[in-house]
Amino acid sequence: MRIFLSYGHDRNEELVLRIRADLEQRGHDAWFDKKEIKAGDDWRRSITDGLTESDGVLSFLSRHSTRDPGVCLDEISIAVGVKGGNIQTVLVESEHDVSPPQSISHIQWLDMHDWLTQKTAGQDVWEGWYEERFAEILRVVESDRSRRFEGEIRQLEEFLKPTMFEARLARLLEPGFVGRDWLLDAVEKWRTAPKRDSRLLWITGPPGSGKSAFAAHLAHYGRDRVIAVQFCEFDKPEHGDGRRIVRTLAFQIATRLPDYRKLLLTLPEINELDEKNPSELFDYLLARPLQLAIGGGRERYLIVVDALDEANRNGRNEFVDLLARHADALPKWVAFVVTSRPDPGISTALQGFEPLALDTSTDENRDDVRRYLRSHLERFLQDRVDAEKLLDLILERGEALFLYAEHFCREVRDGRLSLDRPAEFPQGLGGIYRQYFQRQFPDAAEYDRKIRPALASVLAANEPLPIQILQDQFGWTHVELWQHLEAFGSLFPVTSITGADVVTPYHKSLADWLADFSRAGSDYGVDVQAGARELTDHCLKVARAADGDVPPYVKRHTASHLLSQERWGDLDDAISLPRLELLKRWTARGEQREGESCLRGTLAHLQRDGDHGQRVGLLSTQLARVLTQLGRHDEARAFLKQALDCATGVTRRSTQAIAWHELGSLDFYAGQYRRAIRCYRRALRLARRASPPDDAEAAANLVGLATIARTRQQNSKAIRFATEAIEHAESGSDVRHNIAARRILAGSLRYQMKLDEAASELNAARMLCVLHDLGFEQAAIELAQAWLTYEANLLEGRDDHANAAERLFVSALEQADQSAHLVSRVEAWLGLAWCCLVRLDAEGAAERLGRITALPEAAKYRELVAGINIARASLDLLRLEYDVAQEHFRAAKAFADTHELHAFAADAGVGLTAALFHQGEDRDARSAEREAVKSARRCGPLKSRLVALGLNRARTTPGAGPY
Secondary structure: OEEEEEOOOOOOHHHHHHHHHHHHHOOOEEEOHHHHOOOOOOHHHHHHHHHHHOOEEEEEEOOOOOOOOOHHHHHHHHHHHHHOOOEEEEEOOOOOOOOOOHHHOOOOOEEOOOHHHHHOOOHHHHHHHHHHHHHHHHHHHOOHHHHHHHHHHHHHHHHHOOOOOHHHHHHHHOOOOOOOHHHHHHHHHHHHOOOOOOOEEEEEOOOOOOHHHHHHHHHHHOOOOEEEEEEOOOOOHHHHOHHHHHHHHHHHHHHHOHHHHHHHHOOOOOOOHHHOOHHHHHHHHHHHHHHHOOOOOOOOEEEEEEOHHHHOEOOEOHHHHHHHHHHHHOOOOEEEEEEEOOOHHHHHHOOOOOEEEOOOOOHHHHHHHHHHHHHHOHHHHOOOOOHHHHHHHHHHHOOOOHHHHHHHHHHHHOOOOOOOOHHHOOOHHHHHHHHHHHHHOOOHHHHHHHHHHHHHHHHHOOOOEEHHHHHHHHOOOHHHHHHHHHHHHHHOOEEEEOOEEEEOOOOHHHHHHHHOHHHHHHHHOOOHHHHHHHHHHHHHHHHHOOOOOOOHHHHHHHHHHHHHOOOHHHHHHHHOOOOOOHHHHHHHOOOHHHHHHHHHHHHHHHHHHOOOHHHHHHHHHHHHHHHHHOOOHHHHHHHHHHHHHHOOOOOHHHHHHHHHHHHHHHHHHOOOHHHHHHHHHHHHHHHHHOOOOOHHHHHHHHHHHHHHHHHOOOHHHHHHHHHHHHHHHHHOOOHHHHHHHHHHHHHHHHHOOOHHHHHHHHHHHHHHHHHOOOHHHHHHHHHHHHHHHHHHHHHOOOOOHHHHHHHHHHHHHHHHHHOOOHHHHHHHHHHHHHHHHHOOOHHHHHHHHOOOOOOOOHHHHHHHHHHHHHHHHHHHHHOOOHHHHHHHHHHHHHHHHHOOOHHHHHHHHHHHHHHHHOOOOHHHHHHHHHHHHHHHHOOOHHHHHHHHHHHHHHHHOOOOOOO
8 A cells, every 4th residue: 555654754764664664564555755856846746746646654653743834734634634544643742742633533543642652662562562552553554444445446547537726726825815714703603503404604805805715715724614615716617517616516525424334335326427417416416325325413514616706608607506415315414505797697696695794884894905915024114103004904905805915015025016115006906906917017019919918818728728739829039938937927826737837817806806807897808709809710720730749738738729719610621620639539538528519519410401411411420429329219220320321322332331330339338239239230231332342441331240149158150250240340450349350259269268369359459458558448358368368277277277267357457547437347346356266265356346337338347247257156156045145146147148248147046056965955956957958058168167176176165166
């Protein structure tokens, strides 16, 4: 395990170093700041990365480490937010001297506070005492609970794909928090009120009133009661996605509440979340599971959502609509605290909830801002008789806004404002911004010519704009780029995101001011719509270029820019540009929602324009593929029929071939094998008759036919189709279908006992995966190699047959993790569980089967579902729970028979025979045995041998099931 060590740099470091060394001796990777942070590193970023990449946290509590403010408290806050329950504490000083934060006050610490006394008592005493305490640390760190937590959180990360907010939280906390005790008291009074009818507290205030700073303070220091937080930022597209917000909140809550986490992991559609709309997700991930969690005796927990008004996208705020409609569906022990401006759309949606106004004119607010000013201007106000008068003037000019106060203090510290010249104090935030622009851009002509167009692009960007895009768009030299960025100054900071330098307005109020000509005036106002058109034109120009890499921003956002501007003709052109890979992204990389909107809009445009039959047919086919992945099969069929009706002209056969192939896949997923075969055969004929012949499409359909034959255990047919698919794939340079065909071919050869030939095909497929860097495919191939090794060693009678296969399953699991191939990850855990089952290791099998949850699009993976069913029934058998095992094996056999999965029907028969035999039901056992042998014969000699071995062991070894 990778364990993050959080400690204060104090006299206890000697003990921490000893524990680190002993953890590493045990094979753990201990993250320790003096070892991990190199000279020149950003230490804050390094610590955050270390925390998020670790499996657990060991926090050493001392006076120094728990001081406030302090780095260790920040580490603990991030650890609780990211690692939830997987944080352990060690007391290294007296509990009377240590003040652990509330967020971990519920965690029982290991007491080592007298370690210095023990160390001075002699080597033998010290070593005996230390070994006893270190054994306790190991017990906790290496416990099944800790490892289970680690695995569950990783699974949920894959399912939910949450957004992380550690960087935003750190930025908001950096200026320091002053006051707001009255607001904290109001929130706490509402939270702890005996009457819990209201599920939402809405804190509203004008721009710059400190709402985000308050939300950050509440989330950071209130982790004992705040179980999730969402910071919305206007320049982050994912922050306006209601689905993404719900998934993020669900992940954070799961890290804090074990019972809720368990409920999430057992949801049957946890892997089909992309198919659900925001309302369905809110109900599925939040409302229903939280209602099912045990509520008795719980205090009221809070979910904090900051800047709700900034979650607006394309004129709609999905998440505020969700809150207005569904907040009351939460249990009474969970409630939302949201902050926003008094935006009309927010006010209308949340009119059923009483707002808590952050009124800047109140004495409480003015006192808070005054305290902030006095604290940050202390050395400038010292010994001034007019200090209070100056503070009154600053409050008046700044409308008692925290953001104004923060800017004002910075300007004074940097020497750009003087308390000796109060007439120059700017009026309001707009005054701050205007004064800033007057100072930074004194040349109006240059601002018009160079700065204003660049700012228009920055404001129009869908996310912080890479500075390389700016440089290329405006043709600046490297020196000119940095001259302009320096001129932008602190209001447009340059930061680094995933290795790219980007620029963005530091606050939404600045973007709003610039975009509003009535406030910024014609001298500084920016036409954002014109900027969007210019930025989009540049993205298209880059995408159309014949050479050079396409910048990530251009790949990610060209289509969305065109969509928002309804430039359907250009969008149709962009879809045709191979460098943007739009169709691949929409159909194979999880961006189906954008793909649906773009394809629907483009199709409507083409149909209005007329005379685009062939193009309509092609795009209808692609839209059908997107809809299929979203689980909307009826809609997909309608568009495929439209594609077939529209397909005309020279490329008619190619378009029709793709459409018939997709129809075949829909029939295959529905279990309609005969209809699927007809569709694949028709598509295959069309691909062969195309001019020139479409080898890649021919390979795809041959793989489809081979898959059906392989599923139905028609191995000779599968071998013939797969062999032909390889030939077409090689001719059409189609590497993926080449690999898929070899995997099917190997599976069929395996069932015919041609194990060496099967191994040869898998080796060839794996070489192709490595050569072309195809991680998804490589994971699947390594799994096939693991199963082949397991069966070959079993047939050879090797005692360690499961151990050899286990090593390969572990390797396949690592590859699946690296490539984020969830289905292969599930199959790898199934293989590892099977190795435990054949070794009669019930505890190991249970732990590994516990890593398996629902499958995405389960209809596509019936063989894997059948395997999981049989493994779980086998675990019941191994526990000698014969009645339960009988029931589960019968259900597994029925599923396998329904879907013509004869190999799995045979395995279910072996397990059922064992359960019946050991209960003394000999007659029924013999009947089940005959059924198992019959199913095995339909699969070929390999399965017959394995079933015979399994039946023989089942009679002699209680708890043993199928091999």
